[in-house]
Amino acid sequence: MLEQKAEEIRAGLSATRAEVVRRQDEPQDIGDCLQKSHDEWLFVNQNRIESELLREVEAALHRLEEGDYGICQSCQAPILEERLEAVPWASRCVRCQEAQPDMDLVE
Ligand SMILES: [Zn+2]
Structure with missing residues (x-):
């Protein structure tokens, strides 16, 4: 049962990871993005967020393997199941997250 759940999470995280990598690899129209400084900021920020997400997902996969x-x-408290359903790569419980919201940039 737990194994099955872990397998499900692993598959979900792998899919998220693949999606992030795919989007990062897509050729972007730099010219359009640089037309306005605001667009440039969005472009850079989007890549930063996706890199951050990828890092979180990789870390979650690692934790899955480590048990x-x-x-x-x-x-070290168990993270609520509802939270893991919403954010499968969550590394901290709601209480810690709310205490230091800056530590997790991607949710
Ligand atoms: Zn906590």
Whole structure:
């Protein structure tokens, strides 16, 4: 049962990871993006967020393999299932997240 759930999460995370990598590899029309400084900011920021997401997903996959997936990395409490459903790569519980919202940039 738990194994099956882990397999599901692994598949979901792998799909997210593949999607992020695919989008990063897509050729972008730099000319359009640089037309306005605001557009440029969006372009750079989008890439930054996707890199961050990729990092979070890779870390979650690693935790899955280590067997401490779903455990808050700050207080070691189990992360609520609803939270993991919404954010499968969540590394901290809601309480720690709310205490230091800056640590997780992507949710
Ligand atoms: Zn916590």
